[in-house]
Amino acid sequence: MTAAFDEMFGAEGQVDGAPRSAYAALDKWMKASPPEFFDARRRQAELFFRRIGITFAVYGEAESHERLIPFDIVPRIISGKEWRRLEQGLIQRAAVLNAFLQDVYGPGECVKAGIIPAGLVYGNSQYRVEMTRIRPPHDIYVHILGADLVRVGEDQFYVLEDNARTPSGVSYMLENREVMMRLFPELFARHRVAPVETYTDSLLATLRSVAPEGSSKDATAVVLTPGPYNSAFYEHSFLADKMGVELVEGSDLFVQDARVFMRTTEGPRRVDVIYRRVDDDFLDPLTFKPDSALGVPGLMAAYEAGAVTVVNAVGAGVADDKAVYTYMPDLVRFYTGKEAILPNVPTWRCRETDALAYVLDHLPELVVKEVNGSGGYGMLVGPTATRSEIEVFAHKLKTDPEGFIAQPTLALSTCPTFTEKGLQPRHVDLRPFVLTGSDQVRVTPGGLTRVALTEGSLVVNSSQGGGTKDTWVLDD
Amino acid sequence: MRIRIDHETRYHYDAPVRGVSQVLRLKPRPHDGQHIVSWRVDVDVDGRLRESEDAFGNRILRLSAEGPLEEITLSVAGEVETQDTAGMLSGQPERLPPEVYTRQTPLTELTPALEAFAGDAVSGVDDRLDQLHALLGAVHQQVVYDTRSTTVATSAIEAFTQGRGVCQDLAHIFIACARHVGAPARYVSGHLARADGVIEQEASHAWAEALVPGLGWVGFDPANGGCPSERHVRVACGFDYLSAAPVRGSRIGGGAERLSVRLVVSPQPMMQNQSAALGPAQLSQAQG
Amino acid sequence: MLSRTADSLYWLARYVERADFLARILDAAMRMASLPAGDGADGAEWDSAIAISDQREAFVAAYGAADEQSVRRFLAFDHANPSSIRSCLSNARNNARAVRTALTSEVWEAVNDAWNQFNLMDEKGMDMQAFARFIEWTKAAARSFDGAVHRTQLRNDGYAFLRLGAAIERADNTARILDVKYHMLLPASEPVGGGLDYFQWSTILREVSAHTAYRWVYRESIKPWLVADLLILNRQMPRSLASCSADITGQLDQLGQAYGRRGAAQRAATATLGRLTSLRIEQIFQSGLHEFVTAFIDENARLSNVIAEQYLM
Incomplete structure (x- = not known):
């Protein structure tokens, strides 16, 4: 594998080289500060997070320590010019995902035109047939999109994955910024960093804008959580708190006359918008899993009656399926008549015979992913895999080719990161968040930068030893 | 054949429930082999009953009633006129693209053993219809009809492993295999006027339909080893038992639930003495 | 406010109050028991403690006769007794956790600390004196909760x-x-x-x-x-x-x-x-x-x- 593009030092990535312009001020400042200074701030950062982490620990019980996701104090910086292009690409992506969902739950034009195989869409377990009878208010399906981007060169960003169900991680984006501003106020004085703190206001505005027709201007929105034992509960309560809306569990809601209410001390109160952090399968025991206690019986009937907005829409998962992903460039062309501003990573669909043959021949060079896997599990990273791991995967591929896609092993960009060995380049990705309301599309400048802390590792998932960084978009 | 159906489902709660909501798939649609002469669904509690349709095109009733309730009785009384169509279904609106019926669900997933069973059954058979008949025979032969070994929540895998089950289990196994060999397949719930003259039944009937190029949807009744005939009254369809279930409900409070079913399926004009029969527990869960 | 939130707050306070009450019953029974026979102790003090806690049936089923060891165990530490100090503190904390954002950090910490400290206690190695300290600790934990509520909520x-x-x-x-x-x-x-x-x-x-x-x-x-x-x-x-x-x-x-x-x-x-x-x-x-x-x-x-x-x- 060739040397990766470094976010700070560019293609010739040298820690002591000349920085790219967005990083110039940071570089100068870092070189002027003694190493002890950074050690002290790193300890301080850890304290801050441990304190926030106490909040994590509250919910995480005994395994609280595992839940503290490592934080690196070197920010990942994106220039204003770079961001504007990313922003356009993200807006296009979100629009196409919405158009796709509206289409496949409606006329199915993309299938009829032969853009994407019918079986892949309709046979998908994430395709919710109930949605063929439901038109979500304002025709928006993916109100909140988290797109995972990777970079391999100066102008080369790829979309690695779309998260159109309930993308998580936005609380880290906000907490990371908060901690950085406390630790390095002087750095923020030297840079014009676009604020991310507006995210929760934007989210609330988005939720209210998609309330069903006829709701009042300050429609009642709630965050629906599976409860304190869910691993992302901290984020659920964080978002509800910052938006000033109720954090509800399924049992707090009930449906009457096809309308949704929450049980309050002042009697039933009508709910217009549900930002649900509960999977489709658990949302309504009368429609989906019958033994789910996390959902609201009759919710789908209220949804069908147009009396409530579910965010993201039920059935949005068919759009972020890894097999559907491979058709995104074609879908962008189909719905917009233009090329995708943010390209896909080239992908072999193992369901196609030729592609499968190629993949089986080149396993040591490729990354193979399960179509329905997530969190970095069920994945083969060819170049770092052992011979027996490769053999196991070859067997899996032959028995279930439809279950896998393969991609070249990308040289993900790196960003300087404090490690045991001092400042070292580590691979990063970026998950920005796109909010689609009925009034406008809001892209928070920044996102969650995840960093693979292990030397050479390309897996940034927190469950696999990944950490996070603050992400700066410069107002330049 | 003219068939009369009297179907009473009674839920009794040990402690009064605060509220109940249910989705009832108890009303059939007409099709070319089935004319609905009359059909009534009655509920003996005060509540809201809204008629609607689900994604599969089934007629549904949404019931919601507030408690305290100790008992709910759902009564169905209907009469249909049927004709033998050699199992072929026509004159019925198809709301969904057939590809949706290619997915497996948790109730129809397969093990390698079940896959091998399906593979063996169709090996050497090329024609889709012949394959499905081969599967029908294989399932009918392999799995013993037994009302005591399974429940409404039993999966195809479990029933296949035991080698025993009721019409629901046989339908699931057939559907799992049919999808595995590439045929879109779905679950059908309904009633059967038995050929042996017995009219009091313990539970309603279930079978499967699979899509055959050129013919459309064709019924297969693995419990009886043949295609549905004029003795079959088709009520609802779905991916599996869960999505076609006659009653799905949830309730708030109420402790344990007891269910009794009285079902009489009688070819007309013969009239016979009707008496109560107890059936197995049906799908229902508590909430709160 | 959500009914569930109100419910959790209501029960949080009830459980803390009950833990305090159980400590008081045990305290009084211990003092009675420590008196020389005939000078106050009539052997019924442990029985009476169980009677006041309104758990006689459950107690008799699990332990039979009431004496110091069994009553201490039952009212203070028993997992199976839904009204033991342990159960009360655990339930209080679960309720508090469910409504974490409706509580000030002082109130939350009072409940959470109480539960965490309780778990560090060694019931088996507790002699009379240590148990007396435990009783005082329980009452102090309840006061700390009340104080935090009073001062910060x-x-x-x-x-x-x-x-x-x-x-x-x-x-x-x-x-x-x-x-x-x-x-x-x-x-x-x-x-x-x-x-x-x-x-x-x-x-x-x-x-x-x-x-x-x-x-x-x-x-x-x-x-x-x-x-x-x-x-x-x-x-x-x-x-x-x-x-x-x-x-x-x-x-x-x-x-x-x-x-x-x-x-x-x-x-x-x-x-x-x-x-x-x-x-x-x-x-x-x-x-x-x-x-x-x-x-x-x-x-x-x-x-x-x-x-x-x-x-x-």
Whole structure:
């Protein structure tokens, strides 16, 4: 594998080289500060997070320590010019995902035109047939999109994955910024960093804008959580708190006359918008899993009656399926008549015979992913895999080719990161968040930068030893 | 054949429930082999009953009633006129693209053993219809009809492993295999006027339909080893038992639930003495 | 506010209050047991502790006879007893965690620390002295919670539900002491003055932290009907039924005002308070102390149900 593009030092990535312009001020400042200074701030950062982490620990019980996701104090910086292009690409992506969902739950034009195989869409377990009878208010399906981007060169960003169900991680984006501003106020004085703190206001505005027709201007929105034992509960309560809306569990809601209410001390109160952090399968025991206690019986009937907005829409998962992903460039062309501003990573669909043959021949060079896997599990990273791991995967591929896609092993960009060995380049990705309301599309400048802390590792998932960084978009 | 159906489902709660909501798939649609002469669904509690349709095109009733309730009785009384169509279904609106019926669900997933069973059954058979008949025979032969070994929540895998089950289990196994060999397949719930003259039944009937190029949807009744005939009254369809279930409900409070079913399926004009029969527990869960 | 949130706040406070009460019962029983036989201890103190906790059946099923070891274990540490100090602290914490954002960090920490510290305690290695320290620790934990609520919680509806839970539980607790010891309060019983009686009285007063209060209020030697008056009707005494009832009524009035709607809970609470205000202790004795207390316990439980129906579900 060739040397990766470094976010700070560019293609010739040298820690002591000349920085790219967005990083110039940071570089100068870092070189002027003694190493002890950074050690002290790193300890301080850890304290801050441990304190926030106490909040994590509250919910995480005994395994609280595992839940503290490592934080690196070197920010990942994106220039204003770079961001504007990313922003356009993200807006296009979100629009196409919405158009796709509206289409496949409606006329199915993309299938009829032969853009994407019918079986892949309709046979998908994430395709919710109930949605063929439901038109979500304002025709928006993916109100909140988290797109995972990777970079391999100066102008080369790829979309690695779309998260159109309930993308998580936005609380880290906000907490990371908060901690950085406390630790390095002087750095923020030297840079014009676009604020991310507006995210929760934007989210609330988005939720209210998609309330069903006829709701009042300050429609009642709630965050629906599976409860304190869910691993992302901290984020659920964080978002509800910052938006000033109720954090509800399924049992707090009930449906009457096809309308949704929450049980309050002042009697039933009508709910217009549900930002649900509960999977489709658990949302309504009368429609989906019958033994789910996390959902609201009759919710789908209220949804069908147009009396409530579910965010993201039920059935949005068919759009972020890894097999559907491979058709995104074609879908962008189909719905917009233009090329995708943010390209896909080239992908072999193992369901196609030729592609499968190629993949089986080149396993040591490729990354193979399960179509329905997530969190970095069920994945083969060819170049770092052992011979027996490769053999196991070859067997899996032959028995279930439809279950896998393969991609070249990308040289993900790196960003300087404090490690045991001092400042070292580590691979990063970026998950920005796109909010689609009925009034406008809001892209928070920044996102969650995840960093693979292990030397050479390309897996940034927190469950696999990944950490996070603050992400700066410069107002330049 | 003219068939009369009297179907009473009674839920009794040990402690009064605060509220109940249910989705009832108890009303059939007409099709070319089935004319609905009359059909009534009655509920003996005060509540809201809204008629609607689900994604599969089934007629549904949404019931919601507030408690305290100790008992709910759902009564169905209907009469249909049927004709033998050699199992072929026509004159019925198809709301969904057939590809949706290619997915497996948790109730129809397969093990390698079940896959091998399906593979063996169709090996050497090329024609889709012949394959499905081969599967029908294989399932009918392999799995013993037994009302005591399974429940409404039993999966195809479990029933296949035991080698025993009721019409629901046989339908699931057939559907799992049919999808595995590439045929879109779905679950059908309904009633059967038995050929042996017995009219009091313990539970309603279930079978499967699979899509055959050129013919459309064709019924297969693995419990009886043949295609549905004029003795079959088709009520609802779905991916599996869960999505076609006659009653799905949830309730708030109420402790344990007891269910009794009285079902009489009688070819007309013969009239016979009707008496109560107890059936197995049906799908229902508590909430709160 | 969400009914579930209010419910959790209500039960959080109830469980903390109950933990404190259990500590008091154990404290009193220990003091009785430590006296030389014939000088106060009659061997029934452990039995009586179980009776007051209202868990006799469960206790007998699990342990048989009541003695120091079994009662300590059952009331303080037993997982299986839903009303042990352990269960109360654990339930309090679970309720607090469910409504973490409705609590100040001080209140949360008071509950969370109590539970964490409880878990560090070594029940097996606890001698008499260590157990006495544990009792004091439990009471201190409850005070720390009360203090944090008093000093930091916003005075909104959430605060009212915390106070309601505490007051309902406290009224129940005081009534239960009276219910078990009522025969001692009857004027017809043995003339006051013997050593045994003196310690029995002390025990009752100690269970409700009223030893000094009694003398302040009545400036008399201990008289049974005055003890009853103190625990039932005296509004200065924070654990008396009348005080608790006034507190409950006050909090419900606040809620009625904040929500612009009064209901069955307000009516029931006001009725109880009215009765307690107009009654005199002589009347209570005339119509039967036991009957009065039993009726109060039922009324208080009904009030709790009415509050639940009106606000908590």
